[in-house]
Amino acid sequence: MKSDFIPYVNLFSQWKLERKTLLKIIDQVISKQDWVGGKEIEKFEKKIINHTKTKYAVALNSGTDALTIGLYLIGVRRGDEVITTPNSFIASVASIVHIGAKPVFVDVKADQNIDTKLIENKISNKTKAIMPVHLTGRISDMDKIISLSKKYSIPIIEDAAQSINAKFNNMPAGSFGKVGCFSAHPLKNLNAIGDSGYLVTNDKRIFDQAKQLRSHGLKNRNFVDRFGYVSRMDTIQAAILNYRIKNLNKVIKKRRENFNTYSKHLNTKYIFFPNEENYQFNTYHTFVIQVDKRDKLREYLNKNGVGTAIHYPIPIHLQKAAKHLNYKKGDFVNTETQAKRILTLPINESLNGKQIIKISNLVNNFYK
Numbered sequence: 001m002k003s004d005f006i007p008y009v010n011l012f013s014q015w016k017l018e019r020k021t022l023l024k025i026i027d028q029v030i031s032k033q034d035w036v037g038g039k040e041i042e043k044f045e046k047k048i049i050n051h052t053k054t055k056y057a058v059a060l061n062s063g064t065d066a067l068t069i070g071l072y073l074i075g076v077r078r079g080d081e082v083i084t085t086p087n088s089f090i091a092s093v094a095s096i097v098h099i100g101a102k103p104v105f106v107d108v109k110a111d112q113n114i115d116t117k118l119i120e121n122k123i124s125n126k127t128k129a130i131m132p133v134h135l136t137g138r139i140s141d142m143d144k145i146i147s148l149s150k151k152y153s154i155p156i157i158e159d160a161a162q163s164i165n166a167k168f169n170n171m172p173a174g175s176f177g178k179v180g181c182f183s184a185h186p187l188k189n190l191n192a193i194g195d196s197g198y199l200v201t202n203d204k205r206i207f208d209q210a211k212q213l214r215s216h217g218l219k220n221r222n223f224v225d226r227f228g229y230v231s232r233m234d235t236i237q238a239a240i241l242n243y244r245i246k247n248l249n250k251v252i253k254k255r256r257e258n259f260n261t262y263s264k265h266l267n268t269k270y271i272f273f274p275n276e277e278n279y280q281f282n283t284y285h286t287f288v289i290q291v292d293k294r295d296k297l298r299e300y301l302n303k304n305g306v307g308t309a310i311h312y313p314i315p316i317h318l319q320k321a322a323k324h325l326n327y328k329k330g331d332f333v334n335t336e337t338q339a340k341r342i343l344t345l346p347i348n349e350s351l352n353g354k355q356i357i358k359i360s361n362l363v364n365n366f367y368k
């Protein structure tokens with residue numbers, strides 16, 4: 001890779017900056033022999049409660065397990081239906097399928113989040129949860145979803161995997177649903193150096209049972225009421241997250257600055273991206289534009305030293321794994337159109353304004 005190449009993500013630059021500190025943290029965890037569980041986990045859960053304005057947090061091994069355990073604990077069982085969108089990372093839907101429930105898809109709006117106007121039509125007497133996905137670090141329209149949840153007594157489980165610290169009407173991701181589920185995968189804004197995730201809730205029963213389920217279902221050393229999983233957050237990951245969470249606001253501030261620079265420089269005659277409304281505080285886990293000739297633009301950017309990604313090229317209802325759900329091409333027009341038009345530009349905190357302007361100019365030039 002040429003030295004001035006701007007990669008889509010640059011995790012190695014983060015590692016280089018933090019190398020000494022992280023090695024010290026890892027050494028401390030190993031030396032204390034806090035190899036499974038321990039103080040770092042509790043410390044992390046306390047911090048997450050503050051960030052999400054919730055009462056309880058449970059540190060887990062992934063965002064996917066947070067969703068699966070969350071769905072189970074809000075009462076979703078085999079044969080039930082869960083409303084969500086086909087425009088997400090496959091894990092949102094995998095968690096529903098693994099419970100034995102059926103994902104019922106609702107198309108998205110221009111901002112790639114669930115179109116709340118279409119939800120009510122999909123509610124049936126089998127609907128046991130609504131799972132909005134707060135894609136890209138932007139919270140779905142929660143006021144409408146909350147009113148439907150109240151009207152039909154259907155709990156909300158937030159897929160907030162990409163959205164730690166994002167806000168809607170000043171309230172943080174994870175604070176709206178019965179359960180909020182987060183990922184701390186290395187690509188997330190608050191990232192571990194391996195798989196990690198967590199859930200939050202205000203419900204003491206869900207909290208107690210999630211803690212049991214993550215650890216074989218054990219109530220204490222010898223008793224289990226129901227069989228559980230091995231889904232604990234690794235202590236080394238928790239210790240690293242406790243260090244990195246101190247920087248989270250800075251990381252988000254930089255990503256927001258990068259978004260503002262893009263907003264000023266990208267030519268919106270050719271390039272669409274959703275604005276940030278005054279009731280939103282978006283965290284730009286990703287910055288996704290929608291354009292014609294997406295693949296050609298991607299090639300052009302790559303040739304000119306800019307890495308990009310596509311989140312996500314295949315809508316979930318068109319994946320082979322979703323065949324049994326009997327959806328077909330054309331069922332979700334916005335999702336399918338976006339899948340052909342979306343391109344994720346680099347926005348991570350290691351990038352400076354000059355680089356963002358360079359990328360913007362390249363994109364503008366391509367459409368000239």
Ligand SMILES: Cc1ncc(COP(=O)(O)O)c(C=O)c1O
Nearest residue numbers: 062063064089091092161183185
């Ligand atoms: C929207 C969404 N949901 C769920 C997940 C699953 O999280 P994890 O990879 O930590 O299992 C991710 C992240 O990968 C995600 O982006």
